Amino acid sequence: MSEHDHDHPHAPIADGDEPATAARARALAELLIFKGVVRREDVRQMIDWLVSRTAADGARLVARAWVDPEFKQRLLADARAAALELGLDPGPSPVVMAVENTQAVHHMVVCTLCSCYPRALLGPPPDWYKSLPYRSRAVSDPRGVLTEFGVELDGDVELRVLDSTADIRYLVIPLRPPGSEEMTEQLLAALVTRDAMIGVAQPVAPTPASVQ
Amino acid sequence: MRFGVGERVLIAARAHEGHHRTPGYLKGKVGTIEHAHGAFTNPETRAYGTDGLPEQPLYLVGFLQREVWPEYRGRADDRIYADLFEHWLAKAR
Numbered sequence: 001m002s003e004h005d006h007d008h009p010h011a012p013i014a015d016g017d018e019p020a021t022a023a024r025a026r027a028l029a030e031l032l033i034f035k036g037v038v039r040r041e042d043v044r045q046m047i048d049w050l051v052s053r054t055a056a057d058g059a060r061l062v063a064r065a066w067v068d069p070e071f072k073q074r075l076l077a078d079a080r081a082a083a084l085e086l087g088l089d090p091g092p093s094p095v096v097m098a099v100e101n102t103q104a105v106h107h108m109v110v111c112t113l114c115s116c117y118p119r120a121l122l123g124p125p126p127d128w129y130k131s132l133p134y135r136s137r138a139v140s141d142p143r144g145v146l147t148e149f150g151v152e153l154d155g156d157v158e159l160r161v162l163d164s165t166a167d168i169r170y171l172v173i174p175l176r177p178p179g180s181e182e183m184t185e186q187l188l189a190a191l192v193t194r195d196a197m198i199g200v201a202q203p204v205a206p207t208p209a210s211v212q
Numbered sequence: 213m214r215f216g217v218g219e220r221v222l223i224a225a226r227a228h229e230g231h232h233r234t235p236g237y238l239k240g241k242v243g244t245i246e247h248a249h250g251a252f253t254n255p256e257t258r259a260y261g262t263d264g265l266p267e268q269p270l271y272l273v274g275f276l277q278r279e280v281w282p283e284y285r286g287r288a289d290d291r292i293y294a295d296l297f298e299h300w301l302a303k304a305r
Contacts, residue, residue: 095249112235139237142277143286159290161277165233166270166295167252 050124057088058121058171059192061098063185066176076100079171083121091120093169099162100173101199106153107160108146108199109170110138116164118171122194129198139163149200172199179206213248213269213298220244220304221273223296231259234300238273238292241280242304246293247272254297269298 018026032038061083065072075082079096083089090096096118099107111117112135117125128134137145142161146153153159162170174196180188187210195201204210215221225240233255251267258264277290284290 094252112237113233139292140281141285142290155287159286160274161290161292163235163292163294165235166249166255166297168249168270168272168295 050119053089053091053120054123055121055192055194055197056189057083058118058194058197059189060086060088061121061171062173062192062197063189065098065173066180066188067185072100072173075173089120091118091169093118093120093167095168096121096171097168098171098173099160101175103175104156105158105160106146106151106199107162107170107172108138108142109162109164109172110135111164112136112139113163113165116169118169121171122197126194146200149195151200151202172197174199174201174203177203177205183210213250213271215245215248215271215298215301215303217245217247221271221301222304223273224300224302228256230256232256234296235294237280238275238294238296241275243273243275245271246274249295252297270295271298271301273301 029038029043033040033043061075061079064086065075071082071085074085075098079098080090082098083096101107109117110129115125115130117129119125134145139161142159143153146159164170174192176188177191180191183191183206190210191204191206193201193204196203220242221244222242223234223238223240228234249270249272252270253264254266254268255264272293273296274291274293276288277284277286277292278288280292
């Protein structure tokens with residue numbers, strides 16, 4: 001930043017090892033703080049909150065829905081309220097919408113315009129979710145993308161791709177895997193991965209070790 | 213909310229200077245209202261330092277993939293869905 005010649009005080013914007021995007025993000029944060037739009041403490045708290053989130057909360061919602069059909073109906077009707085019911089933090093997004101995979105329909109989620117994602121329930125999005133190849137191909141060639149993720153849909157399964165273009169965040173309730181009928185809610189939650197709740201993977205298949 | 217579930221809508225094909233949340237690949241396409249989400253602040257004005265009011269109705273709109281991508285390789289009933297604001301929608305014939 002050799003052309004950095006204005007006179008407000010702040011920490012150095014970039015160090016030598018930092019990628020350009022990180023320097024840009026830091027410059028933007030410094031400017032927002034300088035202009036009084038956000039406080040340094042707000043930025044730190046938001047980062048703390050974001051990195052404290054994991055897909056375990058989403059997995060708890062799914063596992064409960066698998067064992068409790070009435071809870072599943074409440075989750076499908078209002079995922080925010082269902083998360084609060086389990087004592088989970090549904091985050092700042094005004095609406096979280098759960099969609100259910102069945103034997104006949106498979107859902108997958110993308111944000112073609114940026115990286116909208118149910119961060120409160122799944123944690124920070126993976127890098128590939130934010131990448132241009134995923135964002136473009138998930139809408140134009142979703143079956144090809146699923147194949148690359150190792151998901152082979154049966155020929156009679158309809159594929160629905162949800163592009164999160166506005167205020168709504170989408171969470172996929174994956175199909176409960178065969179062989180999991182006797183498992184407890186807590187053990188079921190361990191089968192529910194982040195990628196399964198984005199819709200680019202099936203839940204982990206139960207093994208003799210995981211069912212008890 | 214001007215449109216009801218099941219209604220066919222045409223997505224405006226207009227260009228838009230500045231921030232907006234209508235993806236280019238859906239402009240000019242015809243879809244079906246799947247769900248009415250309610251009203252939300254307008255990202256086209258909120259992005260520029262305003263409060264984004266008045267709120268605008270937002271819908272989940274579904275499109276047949278084959279009508280969006282003529283060379284789509286999947287099943288004929290595969291669909292793509294997006295959340296679109298009412299001022300981008302018109303009743304489709």
